[in-house]
Structure formats: structure tokens, C-alpha cells
Amino acid sequence: MDLQILLLLGQDGITNGAIYALLALALVLVFTVTRVIFIPQGEFVAYGALTLASLQTDKVPGTVWLLLGLGIIVALLDGAKLLRERRYAKLPPLLIANIGVPLIAAAGLFAMPPAQLPLALQVLIAMLLVVPLGPMIYRVAFQPLAGASVLVLLIVSVAVHVALIGLGLLFFGAEGSRTPAFTELSFELAGAPLQGQTILVVVASALLIIGLYFFFERTLYGKALRATAMNRTGARLMGIPPALAGKLCFTLAAAIGAFSGILIAPITTIYYDSGFLIGLKGFVGAIIGGLASYPLAALGAILVGLLESYASFYASAFKEVIVFTLIIPVLLWRSLSARHVEEEEE
């Protein structure tokens, strides 16, 4: 193997690792705040990419209907509660946010062919269609189970994943899609070609990670989330409602997922069920970070990307065998080094 191949493989591994890292961060965030191991994280990747692809081929993406459907369910659930408590003033904003906005979105898509719009606007529309699904899913599926055990939350998470995969197949069909590259630039690095889009993925991921850092360190909402992650009861006592924290982190996770999907759609083909494996590898990164440490999770994710890249060169048929077998000793090492006198969890 020569240096050029080594470099190319490294570059490939880091590109994928960057996406895994983003997902790993989202998974760590969701887990620390809500104790949900968010298996459907990957579906947001697929939904983001495929919604954008639908817009570009002038199809109305099925995600609009999902948004509307979930919006109605959320409005019914929360509306009933408001009516019972006679807080009528809160009803209009609830209805507008959950039913009005999706309706306007749907109408807008029918009125105006989105394929003519500039790329940036298409990306924005795709994000607006997919990201609200995050908090809505939290409201409908997870909020009623806030106190349940991690295992039950995990199984619900799997059930949501199954439903979303089914919907994805219904909306986007079994065949995959690609979107045009954001940039056609191409560079040369030590004699190896380097696509502009690849650099974009890595840079955008890095920027997003830095952005998240500032969000958690500097903003009120970010601090509230961190407080909830550290101590749920304490945060509640300090006036941070757990449902708000849950919705907020699901919004962030959905945004990160959809954005990741939009980032990689030009360099690979995305299918309705692509999300699971991508999410799983992000999950491996998150676990290497102990579901707690953001930098370690990001590093772990990049490690997975690199392992995968080199394994696919040496023995592609056994790629998954190699990657997941090598993960086991890493997990063992991480688990043993994280060992302390346990506080039981029940």
C-alpha cells in the first residue's frame, strides 16, 4: 500500500467519521437529558436527505404529511390538557405551531415548484419540514414515558424506528437518491484528488460541533440542558421543566440528523433505511465516549470511520466483522476504566 492510498483511506474515514461524530453528539445529548437511546436518530439523516431530493425533483415530500399528522396529534394531546385546565389563552399558539405551520408549508409546496428555488432555500425548506418532527416525536412517544426504565425507553425507541422506516419506504420508495454537490471544487492533496464537498462535510461538522459547544457554554437554553443532563431532579427544582428540556434536545438531535443527511447526500446515495447503520456507528462513537463525554464521543466516531475505511480496503467482505470485533476490546477498555463503586439504577 502506498502513501496515496493511505491518505485517501484516511480522508474517506475522516469524512464518514465526521458524520458519525455529529450523530454521536446528538445521541449523547438525547441520552443524558432524557435517558432515551435514540435509535431513530439515523432516520432523520435519511429524511433530511430524501426530503431535499424530493424537493429538487419537484415532488411534494411525504414528510409534509407526517408533519401535519404528528402536528394534529400533538395539538389534540396538548389541547385536551389545556381545555381541562381551562387555559384557553394558550390554545391559539398551540394550534398555530402544530397545525397551522405544517398546513402553510404544504400549501406553499403545492403553490410553488421548489425545484426552481436556489439550493440554500431548498435546504432551509427541507430542514423546516424535518426538524419539527423531533420535538413532536418526543411529545407523542416519549413524554408519556418520562419515568420509565432505560430498557423500556430503548424498546419504544426501536418501535419508533420501525414506524419511521415504514413511513420512509412509503414516502420515498425503495430506491435511493443523491443530491447535486454544493460545490464542484476539487483539490489535490499529496497527489490524491480531494473533493470540495468532502472538505465541506468535515468543515461543516467541525463548525457545528464548535457551535454546539458555545450553545452549551454560553446560552441559557444550553445551560438548562446541561443542568438537566447532570441532575434531572435538581433541574426540575430550579424551574427547568423536563418536558421542555426533552423537546429542546429532540429538536437539536433532529436538526443535527437532518443536516448530516443533507451534507452527505451529494457524496453518497441515501435510502429510506440508510439511517440505521449510520446511526449505529454514531452510537458506537457515543458509547466509546461513555454516553457522557462529547469530545471522546467525537473521537470515537472518527475512530469508527477510520476502522471502517481501512477494513474495507483489506477485506471488504469481512468489513463489519472486523469493525465490530475490534470495537469490543475498545468497549471493554472504556468500561473498565470508567469503573467506580456503582450506584444502583432501577
Place this chain on the structure above:
Amino acid sequence: MCRLPLPALAALLAVAPLLLPEFTITLLNYIGLYAIVAVGLVLLTGVAGLTSFGQAAFVGIGAYTTAWLTTTWGWSPWLTLLVGLALTAMIAFFLGFITLRMGGHYLPLGTIAWGISLYFLFGNLEFLGGHTGISGVPPVTLFGWELKSGRDFYYLIWLVVLLAIAAISNLLDSRVGRSLRALKGGTVMAEAMGVNTPHAKIVAFLIAALLASVSGWLYAHLQRFVNPTPFALTQGIEYLFMAVVGGIGHVWGAVLGAGLITLLKQWLQDWLPQLLGQSGNFEMIVFGIAMVLILQRARDGLWPVILKQLPARHEKRQVATAEILPKRPLAAANSVLLEVHEVSKNFGGLVANNRLSLRVAAGEVMALIGPNGAGKSTLFNCISGVAPATDGEIRFIGERIERMPSRDIARRGMSRTFQHVRLLGQMSVLENVAIGAHLRGTQGVLPAALRLDRAEERGLLAEAARQIERVGLGEHMFDAAGSLALGKQRIVEIARALCSDPCLLLLDEPAAGLRYREKQDLAELLGKLRNEGMGILLVEHDMDFVMGLADRVVVMEFGEKIAEGVPESVQRDPRVLEAYLGGVD
């Protein structure tokens, strides 16, 4: 553990094939296959608290072993069953040896990792037929009777299901079963009661893997075709799904979950096209939503919901009398039991205990007092082996124990309670206390599963009942431990500790949360134990309680011993007053 009238059910199952249509039998066959794996998961995940996504891989090992050996080498399926079990045991032992050391979420991911690895290994090994699979697996023959049709095979499958359920129910209702159930509350308590927790985890893991392997063997001979997809991660997740939806804490929940999910899928397949037309594929969507709704309504699974609907069954509320268990010889009066010499414990840079020394003799109550954060519980953990000391020497009845795991220390006659109560809330007080008697029994998994352990079991339970009466909780013997007031739960912990027949008792704040009367009773009990020759080391904040009971007192502050002596002299010590009152001005 709930016991349905097994014989009645067995009879019902036996006549079912004569009455039911062919396809119902087919479904029952698959339900049975899934249930066998799910029962294993109940033991592994529901009881021992170890979440595994990898069971499908063990099903695959069982299926592939028999498929390969019967088609390529012409071996008898009965022989390959044994080979498959042996192979599964070896692989499970190896995987368990590595992954079961992982705590928290490392374990589920570890199981995902080897689940995926094994799946792709099946698919890429040419002699196993690759991704395309092995066809032509022969049917099983029993005394010349070829189990070719689904109806014939039905009996074999459900025989295995019932045997598995009976064996696991028996196992859970035994000494080993209690030690497995103790794992869910964390390993610290189980270890302190003398349970070898790595061993217990491996046992649960092996049993679950072997059940999965048997299911795989049955699958291969029912399907007569084997390829990798049924053993993929998605199927591994589905097994867990079945167990959780059915009720992961209940053996019958596994059968219910397997049945429910299999039937639900069939109903959806039959009815959805009629409702929504044949153009789309709505089955997955509706299935996912249905599962979310079920778990929102019944988060512990459906079996507990069904149990609630049934009239309360008449449970046996009596503990059979049995011979008193042999007791260990008492240490000579006033001989030194525990000798702590210059023990230090550091957490990173923080020194929690600094060169601490103390002694406890037989027939003595020694109290350890000090403000919060003085390092009392840390010292308890060092002595009992929960978190070994960084430096120094600890002797117990003359033996160095500072490097021993807590189960070995427990075996030598030291028992303890915990500051934060570590009981299993769902289990009865009797069963909780019986965990304390773990080291006084010897019967293992096989005798328990076959009910050959009953004589010993009677002895252990009788002993537990005796200790419960002794601490005055006789009326709560069959209540769930979690339903008791916190103060009473502490007393249950004392009964559990006493059940191990200790010569030294470590009590961490035993009187906290007790009412005045209860404290008096406790003091009286401890006094009696002292008179019997037991050594007692206790941490307590209630000064009246301590000063009235203790023979000697050690006072700690900031990890160091600041005073030691009889209660009267310690109470007058200026350093003690300063520590407690912030100085005498």
C-alpha cells in the same frame, strides 16, 4: 414467581393440534421457537439486568451447527443438538467472559457488536453456504417417527418450551435464582452477601445462550433451510421486543410477548390490505405505532396487566419448618475480630481516609461517628472489600483481607448493611433476607432447575424466617420489600446480614428513619447479639442511640481519627466538641 397450573396448560397444548387448523399450528410453532429465546432473555435481562441484543446470533449457532453437520456429514440431528449446545456454550463463555465485564451501556452495545460480527461471519463462510444458505436439512426422527409435518414438530417445540419454563421458574425460586435476581440491584450488595457475581452473570448468560441455541436447532429442522437473515441484529432486537412487551420480569411474559407479536403481525398482514388497500406497505408503520401505545399503557409489559385482572391467587403464606442450619463456631470472648491498621483511601487527589486504625473485639459494640463527609462509609467499604483500601492493613480473625473481594470476606464471617438501602423492592422480605443465607447453601443450577434442592431450600428459608421474626418484622414476611417504610427496610437489611451467620456485623446508620420505640427495640436486639459474642461496628448519627449502646466510640473528621474511647470520655473530648459544634467559644 407466578405458577400457572402447568399440567392443565400442558393438557390444553396436547389436544390443540387435534382441534386447531393447520396454520394456527404453524404459528404456534413459531411462537414456541421465539418463546424459548425470550424465556432466556427474561432470565438474562429481566432477572439479572443484563441487556442483550445478540441472542439471534446464538440461535444462528445452533441452527448452523446442525444444518452443516446433518447435510454435509450426515450426522444424526440428536448428535448435532449436543454438538450445537457444546459449541454455543464455548462461544458464549468466551463472549461472556469479555463482554459481561462491561457495565452500563457498554454491555448492550457489546452484544450488538458480536451479534453483527457473527451474522456477517455466517454470510461469508463458504462452507456454510454463504449468504444464500444451506438447504435440505433433514427432519428429526424419534424412534423411527419422522417429525416432518408441523403438527408432529409442534409437540417437540412445546415440550421444550414447557421444560424451559418449568426449569427457569424452578431456578428463580431457589438459592441460585435469588443470587441472579440480586444482580439487578447492582453487584455490590450481591457480592457483600457472598455471591460470586461474575460467575452468576456467566451462568445467566450461558443459560440464555443455550436456550437460544436449542431454539435454533428446532428452527433448522422445522424450516429445513438455514441462511443468515433470521439471525441478524434486527431479529435479536425483536426477541428483546417480545420479552419487554410481554413483561420482561416474568417467565410467562416471554410466551405472551412472543405470541402477541407473532399474532399481531399476522392480523396486520390479513386486515391492513382490506382497510388501506394493497398498494402500500403499512404493516411496519402500524406495528411500530402499536408497540409504542402498548408500552405507554403498560410499561412493565402485558403480563403484569393480565395478572392484575385475575383474582388474587392463594399463595402459600407459610414457611415450612426445618432443622436449624449449622452455625459457625463463636470466636472466643473478647478476642480481636477486626484490626484496621493505618488504612488510607484516596480517590484521585482526594484523601477520604488517612492512616486510620481501629479494633473491634468479639462481644463488643464499636461506634464510628463523625460529621457528614468524614469518611465513615468509605472506611466501611474498605473493610468489607467493596472498594479496597489504597494503603494499610486490615486483619479479620487474624487473616489479611484488604485485597480480598467482598464475597471472600463475607465467607469468613463478616456481614454488613448499607447506608443507601440495597433491597430488591419487588421481592418479598423473606426472599430478600434469604439472599443473606447464600453462603450457607451449596446447591447449584441443575439441582435447582430439577427441584432436587428442596431440603436445603427449606432450611435456608426457615433460617430467613427466623431472622425476620428475630428483628420483629414477622408480619411483613411476605410483603414486597419495597412497600415497607424506609426505617423498616433498614431492619430488613439487618435481618439479611444476620442470615449469613456472621461473627462481625457492620451496620451503616441502622437507626435512621426509625421511630423511638423501634430504636429501643433495635438497641435491645443489638445488645442481645453482643451478649451472644458477636462483634458490631456501626456508623450512626443519633448520639443518644450511640452513647447508650456502644462500648467504645471512634470519632472521625476529614478522614482522620480524632478521638477514641468509652462514650463518656469521648463526649468530653474538646476536639470532638469542636468537630460537632464548630468549636467551643
Place this chain on the structure above:
Amino acid sequence: MKKTLLAALLTAMAAGAQAEINVGVTLSATGPAASLGIPEKNTIDLMPKMIAGQKVNYIVLDDASDTTTAVKNTKKLISEHKVDVVIGSTTSPNSLAMIDVVAEGETPMISMAAAARIVEPMDEKRKWVFKTPQNDAQMSTALVEHMTSNNIKTVAYIGFSDAYGEGWWNEFAKIAQARKLTLVANERFNRADTTVTGQILKILSAKPDAVLIGGAGTPAALPQKSLKEKGYKGVIYQTHGVANNDFLRVCGKDCEGTVLPSGPVLVVAQLPADNPVKKSAQEYVSKYEAAHGKGSVSTFGAHAWDAGLLLANAVPGALKKGQPGTREFRAALRESLEQTKNLSAAHGVFNMSAQDHLGFDQRARVLVTVKQGAWTFIK
């Protein structure tokens, strides 16, 4: 075709009112093989509702690309729905797993999966099993011929890490070695992989004259795009699995010049008028596109269509020997299927025999290339 139908109609009328014919279908409309199974499912809707004057019911079940479910479905179709024939399934492992069930249920089965092992070697069980897709060997031969006549000496292979990629490799390697082609690389990738850079670099370092990609549907575009991106200049071959328009949409200009074998249905409009398959293939394409839009047709759906044609052709003969829903009818249907002669279908001309339950010849495959973003007939 019309003549036989008419004849059948007449005999049926003569025989008077009879029981309805139940056709059980299990296919992979979800799961990894969904891109194959969905057009098949769409095609079932286009099949005749009446054959030889008998009402035909289609019971369609999804097996989610899973063997256990495929077997469960087959058992359900046979024991619950008492079907007279089973069509399915989409993938080779699923079809292989179903053989035992249909043989025991004495119900003929028409598979839509490629592996030759489904109907070979002929034995007591496989006598109940027929299949419509061309064998991978047949397709491989066409490719290897094209390679040798274009002076290609070394070939690299990259295929799906599943039964499809494996089946192609096995057949292709056998034939290529016999024809003195040197195989320089054998790589695998997963359908949903986001990158195949590692595999492509390995292939490039072996410097092959040509690369064969063994994948189905849009996922097969990823290695091709990767090869082009890394500057590969040799010929790239694909398999008939990619033959739908979604593949062209995703692959775009990177697929120009790609060569693949296919059933004639893919390029029906360009076939010479004397091609025996032209008319029957055209019928399918126009029916499918009328229902699902222009350019929506895929060759996988045509495998299902061919199964329907085989059935429509065999039922009249079988009706003479028994009532639908009886054991005699199923046995007669099996015999009748086995005697299919000169039946022009979407993918070729069927000539079955007791030994050959596929019955395709050279007419069942054409070579196709991609020119200006469209499938173009070579020969």
C-alpha cells in the same frame, strides 16, 4: 397467446361454472430487497383477473426479505388460503427456503429469484418449483463473451454482501476462468454503505481492464461513481439487477458506456421487429406504464409478469384434469407448467421440460449499454 386464451375460454365454458383459482403470492415489498419486490407487487395488480373463464384471486403477502416470514407466508397460503399455486419469492434464499414447503403441500411454485439452485438439480422436491428469471450463469456468459471479444484480459469484481452479489460472483468466476479471463479482485459492499472508497482503491491498485459491479437497483451506482471519481478509465459492467430508471437517475453521467446483460424487456422499443419477445414484452411495458407512469417499468416486475403468463398458459390444460382447490388440479397444473412450449413472455421464450424448469434460451438475454442517459440495445 390470444388463441390459447380463447381456446381456454371455450373449454372452460364447456365445462361450466367451476371453483375460483387462488394464486398465493409472497414477495419482498419491504426490507433490503424492497426495490425488487415493489415493482413485482405492482405487477400482480396487472395480472388477469380471469383465466379460462375462471375467476382468479391473488393473495399477496409481504415477507420483508426474510426467509422465516417467506416460509410462514407459504404455509399460510397453502394451509389457510388453499392456493393452487404460489408465486414467489423475490430473493434466492427466500425461494430456496420455500421449496420444502411447497413440495410437501404438493403445490406448484413459480419463483422470481435468480439462483439456478432453485430449480437445479431436479429432484422430487424441485419438480414442484419453476422460475422465471434467467440464471446468473446465462447472464454471466453474455458478459464474458462481450469481455473476451473486446480484448479484456483482467477483471475485478465488486458485489453486494448478500445472496445476489455472492450468486453473481460464483457464476461469473466459473465462466470467466473457463474463458481465460484473469480475476484480479473480489470485493463486497453493503447495500446501504455510504462509501466504497476502500474497495475501489483496492480494485484500482490491481489495474483491471474492466470492473463488474454485482448489485441491484440504485445501490449499484455507488461503486461506479466512486470508480469514475477516482479516475478509472476501463470498461464498467453492471448486472441486470440495475435495470430500472432510478438507477440512471442516481448514476447520471457516470454511467455512460456501462454494459450490462438484461432481459429484452428493458429495451423493447429498440428490438428488431422480428424478435419473438418484442410483442409480448411490449404488452407488459405498456400495461405497467399506463398504471404507474412513463419510465416506471423495471425488469423485476417483468419476472412477476412472466410468472403470470406461465400460469395463464398452464391453467386451461390443468382445468381439464381437476377442479381448482383440489390436489388433482395442483398436480395437473404442475404438469401443465412443465409442458410449457414456445411461450413468448417479457423476458424471453419459455420451453420447459421435466429437467428444465426455467426453459429460457439465448433469446432471453440482450446486451444493453447506457447512451446519453438511456438504455440502448447492443445486440
